Amino acid sequence: MGETNEGDSGHVDLALRVLDAHVAFTKEQLLQPAGFLELVVEEVDGLLDEAEELTLAESVTREQIKAVAHKYAVQIPVEGAIPELVGEVAARLYHHRANDEIPVGEVVDSRRFDELAAAVADMGVTHRLVRLVLSSPVTVDACVEAVQRAVVTAVDDGRHADGGGLAGTLRGALARLAEPAMPAIENGVGRITRTGARFVLRGNRADADDVLLDTARETWRKHTGDSIGSFRDLVSAEDVEDAVVLTFEFWRTFRDTDYFHALLDEGIDHVFDKYGDTPLTELLAELGIGREDLIEEALRFGPSVLGKLDERGYLDTVVRRRLAPFYASAEFRAAVAGTG
Numbered sequence: 001m002g003e004t005n006e007g008d009s010g011h012v013d014l015a016l017r018v019l020d021a022h023v024a025f026t027k028e029q030l031l032q033p034a035g036f037l038e039l040v041v042e043e044v045d046g047l048l049d050e051a052e053e054l055t056l057a058e059s060v061t062r063e064q065i066k067a068v069a070h071k072y073a074v075q076i077p078v079e080g081a082i083p084e085l086v087g088e089v090a091a092r093l094y095h096h097r098a099n100d101e102i103p104v105g106e107v108v109d110s111r112r113f114d115e116l117a118a119a120v121a122d123m124g125v126t127h128r129l130v131r132l133v134l135s136s137p138v139t140v141d142a143c144v145e146a147v148q149r150a151v152v153t154a155v156d157d158g159r160h161a162d163g164g165g166l167a168g169t170l171r172g173a174l175a176r177l178a179e180p181a182m183p184a185i186e187n188g189v190g191r192i193t194r195t196g197a198r199f200v201l202r203g204n205r206a207d208a209d210d211v212l213l214d215t216a217r218e219t220w221r222k223h224t225g226d227s228i229g230s231f232r233d234l235v236s237a238e239d240v241e242d243a244v245v246l247t248f249e250f251w252r253t254f255r256d257t258d259y260f261h262a263l264l265d266e267g268i269d270h271v272f273d274k275y276g277d278t279p280l281t282e283l284l285a286e287l288g289i290g291r292e293d294l295i296e297e298a299l300r301f302g303p304s305v306l307g308k309l310d311e312r313g314y315l316d317t318v319v320r321r322r323l324a325p326f327y328a329s330a331e332f333r334a335a336v337a338g339t340g
Helices: 002-031 033-051 062-075 081-094 110-121 124-135 137-159 165-203 205-223 228-233 237-254 258-275 280-286 291-311 314-327 330-337
Strands: none
Touching: 002 033, 002 291, 002 314, 002 330, 033 280, 033 291, 062 258, 081 237, 110 205, 291 314, 314 330
């Protein structure tokens, strides 16, 4: 019995000493720059070697990815801190001094804007939208209403015209004479304007794209010297706050629709259909992530995080917590006993 107790005591003592040595070795490997670099390079290379043989479909299923996507896109509440934080960040960006210091032309120069505007104007969807607007009865109705309102306003202004003289008297008299006939006048103006508007809009369809492009370019050139902050004349801080609120309100309802669910699932299915049999290393390369990027980011964040954990005594606790169960296990005792 005494020999058994002494044997157990010896195993415990050995386990503690080896655990301490293992913790010290691991901490030195993590905290010494040369050791950490060697560890990072070794782990990244090992990961990429394994990833060359492992495809996307072998590592995860599309159902797993869909479950994660639905969790974060649909199920997680958007109330509370998230909208508030987005609103605060938007307000801070709105008031940032860079908006007043940097001119518009420095962000996008005229040549680049001309190329972008020409590309947008040349898109098929742009042509179709312009044709749709010009051919729409709503556009014609808007023209008719604008002219009718102008006629009514002109008559009303003449009826209440200030000042004397022959011209003022004549304007007032003509306005009073026209007042009883206003329904007929509006109707006639409406017919004439509707015919004219259709003719004008139809005749300008071919040139509409060029007119739109020239207008965009001219507007841009007029404001290239203005500071970016000049947009505040058009958009107020309250407008930005309202836009954030409206966006979250829309997203809150849209993400619960069957339509969004179908689009989300279809997008994931396409990724798996295209890349399911692709090795993970090739997939990372498609995303622009290479070996050097993985090593660079590990060296960017690792030393500072590990140093702070060690400074506060957390690193020793974390490493020991991960290693201690093995040294207290039956597997360790059996391995030690097998060396005797």
